[in-house]
Amino acid sequence: MNIGRCGRIGIAWGWAAVGLSAIPAWAAPSFDPVFSDHAVIQRDRPVIVTGRADAREAVSITLGAATRQVKAGSDGRFEARFDALRQAGPVELSAWAASGTVTARDVAVGDVFLCSGQSNMELEVRNAQDAVGQIRGSADDRLRLMLVPRAVADEPLRDFPKAPAWKVAGPESVADFSAACFYMARELRKTAKVPIGAISSSWGGSRISPWMGAKAQAQVGQAAQSALVSLHGRDPFAAERQASAAWEAWWRAATGDRTGWEPWQPAARIAWTPVPRIGAWENWGVAQTASYDGMGWFRRKIDLTAEQAKATAKLSLGLLDDVGRVWINGKPVGMSARSWMPSSFDVPPGVLKAGRNVLIVNILDNYGNGGLSGPADIMTLTVGPDVVPLADGWQYSLPAKTPDGAPRVPWGDTTGIGTLYNGMIAPLGPIGLKGVAWYQGESDVDLPGYDARMTAMIADWRRQFGSPDLAFVAVQLAAYGSPVTQPGESGWAAMRQVQYRAMARDPHGGLASAIDIGDPFDMHPGEKQEVGRRLARAMRAVAYGEAISRTGPQADRATASGDGGATVTFVGLTGALRTRGSGQAIGFELCGAGADSCRFVPGRVEGTRVVLAGDGQPATRVRYAWANAPVVNLYDDVPLPVGSFELPIAAER
Known part of the structure; x- marks a missing residue:
């Protein structure tokens, strides 16, 4: 697939078990990133300060003029609760313990907003309309920004894999920040008259399901899939074995293939063609694959000695784009649902044999480039001390038609079950918020049940942030494509209506329509200043209680x-x-x-x-x-x- 706005590049975390099995000794107490220098703390509601220290260490925490004594847990985590603060000038937040001290300076008290969604929320100011002038004039020491790095996790993380930091608004911090979020926050600075903090946590191309936590998943009937993702964090092979069995059963039902004659079996009767080279199949120079999105099969034969077949084995196949499934000698070895992460599989004992082995890879390419993307030099089978190169000798076959309804891999990044919530929302902890701005939906067009998923996600986020009446404003999809001359059906129009109904039904929900500020040639229209103004207007209604419309006409x-x-x-x-x-x-x-x-x-x-x-x-x-x-x-x-x-x-x- 193409690495573009909807691409999958950036910081990502493979498994959720980081930091849970062995708690390190900390040189000194530390605050979670939401309480770093230049942070904004939500005014007029209790404050929960979180961080880390040595396990079971006593910690003294001071916020402004108030001090709390707490004790870190066995995992080193601590929480300190403070009474609500009114708007105030910069305050200091400090922690003292036997292991050392830490101080967060220039902490403001005002209103904090979380912005999330897919690429139209992620789109940076530098890539939006009038970027040069807006960046040049962006300095505002009472506007603070935090950009959450991309991260995927199978279980909710307490700590960000790569810590974000608060930054004062200015040319250096604004350029790479969400344009829609920045322009909304800038507008609210004009009317709220308090410091504003804006947190951007988005991933281009993402559906809504990865942003939903386990409780939200259960509410829409996805508890089993959510549990499978959690299992993947603890025991990847066990989870992959379950998912492979379900996928293989689906294939047989969808195609009528008999057991033992499926495409992943060595005996399968398939016409194979040599692979021109490792890399996206769109770049092979083959007409059939030049713009192909769908399923493809790859095969390679591997000859091993008896000693090699008995050795511990690891298979590395590089990038499998978008979703890859791997068998050796008809037995499942693993799968990859994170196309930006080079694949690596521990081959189970008893799978390899002396003599000829048959390696089969299934690739499902949803959009953009697809296939065995390499790089070729890291494609190997390591058996004991021996490394068998796998850069050449591949064959491929494309089915006449990709069967519909394939079970998706629930631990995928942009289409997974809770994976982005776990890595990019959960680590925010119980931070106080004034409101949430949500710009997403393009990737869910034509998928049923968006209304229920959106409602469940909003309720789940409100639980995490401890605010049942937290304001939530959604952007209604912008226009995209050529204007029509005849009436017809439209998934985008249906999504706009779903977005309105979900927000209208929610007494604390608002809507900012972007229907008239789209771009016929670009799904990511550059006009984000008006989006920000409309978000701010709706937020004034639902977050600040102004007597103005929260949805527009x-x-x-x-x-x-x-x-x-x-x-x-x-x-x-x-x-x-x-x-x-x-x-x-x-x-x-x-x-x-x-x-x-x-x-x-x-x-x-x-x-x-x-x-x-x-x-x-x-x-x-x-x-x-x-x-x-x-x-x-x-x-x-x-x-x-x-x-x-x-x-x-x-x-x-």
Whole structure:
């Protein structure tokens, strides 16, 4: 796959068991990164200061004028609870113990916001519109930023694998920070009049499921998969054995292959073709693979002596992009679901044999580049003291069709079960927050159940951060692709409606629509200043209680009119509805019962309503902006756009 905005590069942590089996002795107490120099502590709520010291060591902690005495646990972790602080100038946070002292300086008390999601939240200021000027003028010592490094874990981590740090806003810290998050925080600085802290924790291309903790997974019926991920952290081979058995059973059911004749068996009847070279199959110069996304099989024969076959063996195959599964002599050896991490497998005893061995690799490429990506020089089979190179001699075969519904590997990075929550949200601990900004959904388009997953994730995060009424504002997907000229179905429009309904149902939820500020040629539109302004406006409603709309203008109901048309009534708008560039509202559809019954109709704006005239055809539904990249021109007085919706037409009152 391509290493781009939705790519999988950066710091990542393979297993969750780090630091749990052996607790080191610390040279001195240390605070968790959220309490480093230049930190912002959430005002007006109790403060829980966390950190590490020597196991069972007594620690004295001072925050401002208050001091607490605590004792570290057997794992060296400590917590100190302080009463809520009001807005204050810089304070010091210090810890004393027999092993030493530590002080966090220039700690501000204000409001803290967490920003998370996929690539449109991750997009840096330096890659957004007007980057040079915005970076040059970004200095603000009362705005603090923390960028969480990418990390994957099978179990919730207490410590970040690579510690982030708070930085004062300025050209050096802002350039690589989330543009949407920075611009939201900058807007809130203008109205809140207190120090603002913004934490960005995002991963391009990620679905929502990796951001959901175990409790959220259980709420949506994924408890078993979540438990399998946890098992993978403790015993990778046991988890992979379970996952392989499920995958093999799925393959037989999906293809009808008999046991013993599947593609991973040496006896399988498959037409094999020599692999031109190690690397992405898109770069082979082969027409069939030039733009291929799907499944591919690879085979290599390995000859071993009897002594080698009995030796301890390790198989290294480099990068398997995106998901790789490995068999030797028809027996599962392992799998890789982290395409940025070179694969390495301990070969179970009894798998290798003297003479000819057959190594089979299945690759599932979801998007971008795929295949055995190497590098070739690290592809080896180590048997005892001997190293067998595996850089050449490979063959491949592509199935006529990739079967649908393959069980996914639950410990994957961007598609896993809880893996990003474990590595990038859990280590934040019980930090106090004012609100959360969420920009995600592109990777979940056309996947059912997003509403339930989003609701469960929000509840889980509120539990972690100890705030049942924590404000949560989601960005409604921007337009992407070519404008349509005929009505049709749209997964992006359906996702926008799901996002609105989830936020409207949540009394502490808000919505910032980006439907009108997309880019037809780029899924990552550069206009992030307006996204930030809209996020800040919604946050002012749900986090600060301002008497303004928390969702922007939204369709409330559609009522039949006497001429066979409909009248759509809107709520959440400021002032009245307005059209831009035309005297009519563009993008409305009247639809009958059939999937292909929708047709465009003009809309006449009347205050907070839009009237759609009948056209002599049956109408049971109304749709608006129902496309991936709709043409929209309906706004309120802010101006905020009306987003995608579909409503049934109720009988005339």
